[in-house]
Amino acid sequence: MIRRLPFLPIIAAALGLAAGCSKQDSAAPTASSASATGAVPQIWRVGNGTEPQDLDPQSVTGVPEHKIIIALFEGLVTEDPHDLHPVPGVAESWEISPDGLVYTFHLRANARWSNGDPLTATDFVESYHRALTPAFADEYAYLIYNFVAGAKDFYDGKQKDFSQVGFKAVDDRTLRVTLAHPTPFLLKIIASHYSWMPVPVKVIAKFGPLDERRTAWTRPGNLVGNGPFMLKDWLSQQKVVVVRNPNYWDAKNVKLDEIDFFPTEDISTEERMFRTGQLDMTNELPNSKIDVYRKEYPDALRIEPYLGVYFYRCNVTKPPLTDKRVRRALALAIDRESLVKNVTRGDQEPAYAVSYPGTAGYSPHARLTGGVAEAKRLLAEAGYPDGRGCPPIQILFNTSENHRAIAEAIQQMWRKNLGIEVTLQNQEWKVYLDTQHSTHNFMVERAGWIADYVDPHVFLEIFETDSGNNDTLWSNAGYDRLLQAALAAKTEAERYEIYQKMDAILVDECPVIPIYYYTRVHAVSPRVKGYYPTLLDNHPYKYIYLSN
Amino acid sequence: MFRFITSRFLQSLLALYVVITATFFMVRFVPGGPFTAEKAVTPEILRNLEAHYGLNKPLYRQYLDYLGSLAHGDLGPSFKYPNRTVNEIIGDKVPVSAELGLLSLAIALVLGIGLGTLAAIRRNTWIDYVASSFGMTGISIPTFVVGPLLVLAFAIHLGWFNASGWYLPSDRVLPCLVLGIAYAAPISRLTRGGLLEVLHQDFIRTARAKGASEFRVITRHALRGGLLPVVSYLGPAIAGILTGSFVIETIFQIPGIGREFVNSAFNRDYTLVLGTVILYAALIMALNLLVDIAQAWMNPKVRLE
Numbered sequence: 001m002i003r004r005l006p007f008l009p010i011i012a013a014a015l016g017l018a019a020g021c022s023k024q025d026s027a028a029p030t031a032s033s034a035s036a037t038g039a040v041p042q043i044w045r046v047g048n049g050t051e052p053q054d055l056d057p058q059s060v061t062g063v064p065e066h067k068i069i070i071a072l073f074e075g076l077v078t079e080d081p082h083d084l085h086p087v088p089g090v091a092e093s094w095e096i097s098p099d100g101l102v103y104t105f106h107l108r109a110n111a112r113w114s115n116g117d118p119l120t121a122t123d124f125v126e127s128y129h130r131a132l133t134p135a136f137a138d139e140y141a142y143l144i145y146n147f148v149a150g151a152k153d154f155y156d157g158k159q160k161d162f163s164q165v166g167f168k169a170v171d172d173r174t175l176r177v178t179l180a181h182p183t184p185f186l187l188k189i190i191a192s193h194y195s196w197m198p199v200p201v202k203v204i205a206k207f208g209p210l211d212e213r214r215t216a217w218t219r220p221g222n223l224v225g226n227g228p229f230m231l232k233d234w235l236s237q238q239k240v241v242v243v244r245n246p247n248y249w250d251a252k253n254v255k256l257d258e259i260d261f262f263p264t265e266d267i268s269t270e271e272r273m274f275r276t277g278q279l280d281m282t283n284e285l286p287n288s289k290i291d292v293y294r295k296e297y298p299d300a301l302r303i304e305p306y307l308g309v310y311f312y313r314c315n316v317t318k319p320p321l322t323d324k325r326v327r328r329a330l331a332l333a334i335d336r337e338s339l340v341k342n343v344t345r346g347d348q349e350p351a352y353a354v355s356y357p358g359t360a361g362y363s364p365h366a367r368l369t370g371g372v373a374e375a376k377r378l379l380a381e382a383g384y385p386d387g388r389g390c391p392p393i394q395i396l397f398n399t400s401e402n403h404r405a406i407a408e409a410i411q412q413m414w415r416k417n418l419g420i421e422v423t424l425q426n427q428e429w430k431v432y433l434d435t436q437h438s439t440h441n442f443m444v445e446r447a448g449w450i451a452d453y454v455d456p457h458v459f460l461e462i463f464e465t466d467s468g469n470n471d472t473l474w475s476n477a478g479y480d481r482l483l484q485a486a487l488a489a490k491t492e493a494e495r496y497e498i499y500q501k502m503d504a505i506l507v508d509e510c511p512v513i514p515i516y517y518y519t520r521v522h523a524v525s526p527r528v529k530g531y532y533p534t535l536l537d538n539h540p541y542k543y544i545y546l547s548n
Numbered sequence: 549m550f551r552f553i554t555s556r557f558l559q560s561l562l563a564l565y566v567v568i569t570a571t572f573f574m575v576r577f578v579p580g581g582p583f584t585a586e587k588a589v590t591p592e593i594l595r596n597l598e599a600h601y602g603l604n605k606p607l608y609r610q611y612l613d614y615l616g617s618l619a620h621g622d623l624g625p626s627f628k629y630p631n632r633t634v635n636e637i638i639g640d641k642v643p644v645s646a647e648l649g650l651l652s653l654a655i656a657l658v659l660g661i662g663l664g665t666l667a668a669i670r671r672n673t674w675i676d677y678v679a680s681s682f683g684m685t686g687i688s689i690p691t692f693v694v695g696p697l698l699v700l701a702f703a704i705h706l707g708w709f710n711a712s713g714w715y716l717p718s719d720r721v722l723p724c725l726v727l728g729i730a731y732a733a734p735i736s737r738l739t740r741g742g743l744l745e746v747l748h749q750d751f752i753r754t755a756r757a758k759g760a761s762e763f764r765v766i767t768r769h770a771l772r773g774g775l776l777p778v779v780s781y782l783g784p785a786i787a788g789i790l791t792g793s794f795v796i797e798t799i800f801q802i803p804g805i806g807r808e809f810v811n812s813a814f815n816r817d818y819t820l821v822l823g824t825v826i827l828y829a830a831l832i833m834a835l836n837l838l839v840d841i842a843q844a845w846m847n848p849k850v851r852l853e
Binding site: 054056060134135136137138155156214215217218219235237262264265266268272273276278428429430437438448469471 | 579593814
């Protein structure tokens with residue numbers, strides 16, 4: 001028998017492996033990365049969700065990419081570690097013209113790329129040129145062309161001459177940006193979003209045409225950035241390693257020697273990696289583990305506010321949702337306190353309005369009030385006393401245990417409180433998105449919105465008639481006018497006053513039913529310091545360090 | 549033999565062409581596309597993206613283009629990972645899945661055939677009951693239960709291994725064991741069944757009558773016929789095991805092709821879906837051919853012509 005089995009050597013090898021190996025720390029410190037002080041190297045190992053699509057700030061769209069890119073690149077302004085307000089980045093100072101249209105940025109004399117080349121105003125202009133090149137198809141190009149003078153025409157191909165777009169390198173250290181209309185939150189976008197970060201155009205050109213997405217410039221050894229860290233290694237589906245960038249202008253204040261970003265698609269696996277010490281911080285924590293952590297690892301459990309709202313969209317063209325009284329009745333008949341306490345369980349904040357309370361000093365005054373009694377009255381007024389005669393309502397959600405649990409709870413509340421028939425339907429993620437954006441073949445649909453920057457504008461702009469993300473088919477000319485007026489407002493107080501009116505309209509008409517404000521639940525080792533809760537879950541890495 | 553292989557090869561080629569064509573059109577007709585995202589891409593950006601990847605051409609044109617580049621061995625760019633080609637992704641990930649697969653297969657064969665044989669020759673004794681219960685348990689308990697249990701015991705409590713990853717030789721032990729056990733279970737049952745059938749046949753009695761030792765009867769005579777069901781099972785099983793196990797690769801965070809195979813469909817990464825389907829289909833066809841040849845060699849009743 002033994003003679004006949006060709007796989008025997010393999011077995012021997014397998015047994016040898018099993019017997020001869022013991023556990024070693026996969027992220028054992030390497031001598032080469034020891035910090036200049038000669039102390040134990042500071043290596044921070046973090047769970048980062050999924051494998052990054054790419055590391056080109058102009059061709060990616062996701063959060064995991066964002067977390068790595070903010071280590072590798074830095075914008076004109078960057079974020080404060082405590083509340084993310086814009087602080088000097090590559091630009092050491094800036095001026096805004098009284099009409100709010102012209103921004104003049106003064107770049108640091110010691111701003112350099114990680115290869116040592118100086119970083120100049122021309123680099124920024126060339127970066128934005130690439131971002132706006134139609135053939136390159138930067139998916140976040142709108143965060144530039146929605147605001148900068150002439151940029152939309154260039155993007156649409158109506159203007160071929162980039163010098164007509166509102167970017168001008170006055171000299172090596174002065175960049176002037178001219179806007180099409182005042183944008184009071186522009187600096188917040190520049191600070192928090194990678195679409196405005198510079199890319200090393202001269203380096204990229206070595207690897208292929210500038211409008212080609214498929215080039216090797218973001219590979220380890222090729223990628224040049226200007227952030228506090230630089231790319232050392234990228235093992236697909238295993239980890240991305242960044243190490244401190246000695247050419248960074250503020251390198252002496254960077255405390256970590258290395259950050260390892262691990263793709264962790266399976267959150268249970270990620271949690272086990274945290275417990276065995278393979279990770280210092282997880283990206284998420286399974287709901288079922290929250291109570292365990294509360295009891296056993298309270299020091300590691302972090303539940304932080306997160307600038308996002310979980311809501312249900314109503315398709316206002318489908319009866320009975322055409323009647324705003326029915327929509328309001330549905331909104332009022334949800335017991336949000338019970339939902340967050342018993343179903344979502346992550347200390348989420350019940351949402352009675354759309355805008356997130358405390359967003360850059362703004363909290364909505366409007367609030368859904370009246371509860372179940374008012375809901376019943378509205379439903380009766382709409383012609384469906386105790387739900388009689390009301391067509392069944394279908395709730396659509398993307399396939400997920402958590403969304404289903406919420407939908408089932410709401411189904412029960414609507415049945416019990418209003419007497420209406422509710423059915424549930426789940427669809428695979430992209431099918432659901434197609435229903436949401438294209439066919440609109442739904443009645444009520446679960447939705448969520450996470451902000452890209454800290455300003456109340458992010459939540460209110462999506463319900464403008466022409467917004468690609470409205471998806472409720474609700475249109476209100478007064479609301480649209482207010483949004484434009486907010487952009488032209490002279491002061492922040494005036495602008496926030498306008499937002500109050502917009503929030504009031506949303507609560508009155510209920511094209512969407514706010515349910516709760518997100519929290520971010522994850523595990524962070526107590527030895528991680530300089531890491532503060534922030535609304536976008538951005539944590540400027542140069543302030544972070546590890547205690548021993 | 550030569551005629552058989554040539555004709556089977558041509559049949560496989562035809563089948564592969566049908567698989568490619570069906571997959572190409574099926575993924576296109578599924579709702580949602582590679583650029584469908586929660587934050588809607590504006591119409592002008594979507595137009596540019598589609599132009600960048602040639603998705604604005606008529607579908608039949610894209611199909612012909614795809615077949616054209618496929619003929620040159622080019623599986624195209626990935627939509628999800630802009631700076632990687634499908635060839636590169638497959639080239640990176642297949643060796644990892646193959647390593648995981650081969651080690652697991654070795655465990656599965658040793659454990660499965662060993663236990664199955666023991667159970668058959670000690671039929672209706674406690675050895676048989678233990679081996680059969682192992683078979684039933686292994687088939688009934690899915691890998692996503694066994695995996696975390698082993699991690700809990702050996703990584704978290706005993707601290708012998710990492711909880712996940714594919715960095716060190718020791719990182720191979722737990723995933724290969726879990727996958728190996730999962731395949732060992734059906735193999736042990738098939739071996740037991742096949743062997744029991746053969747052991748009652750005349751030629752075994754003849755062998756015993758001629759004074760052959762029990763060891764020789766089992767290994768030289770009985771196993772050759774008794775393993776036939778195992779061999780037919782192994783064809784598709786090896787293809788599955790080599791192209792990766794989505795569950796094991798996800799639980800243990802292994803950079804294999806199994807995850808890409810599943811995730812590419814969720815991402816509507818058209819080219820990566822096609823690339824992995826072609827790989828999987830070709831492998832199944834090749835292995836089934838090998839199984840047919842192996843069966844003819846093992847069983848004189850089967851002839852290839």
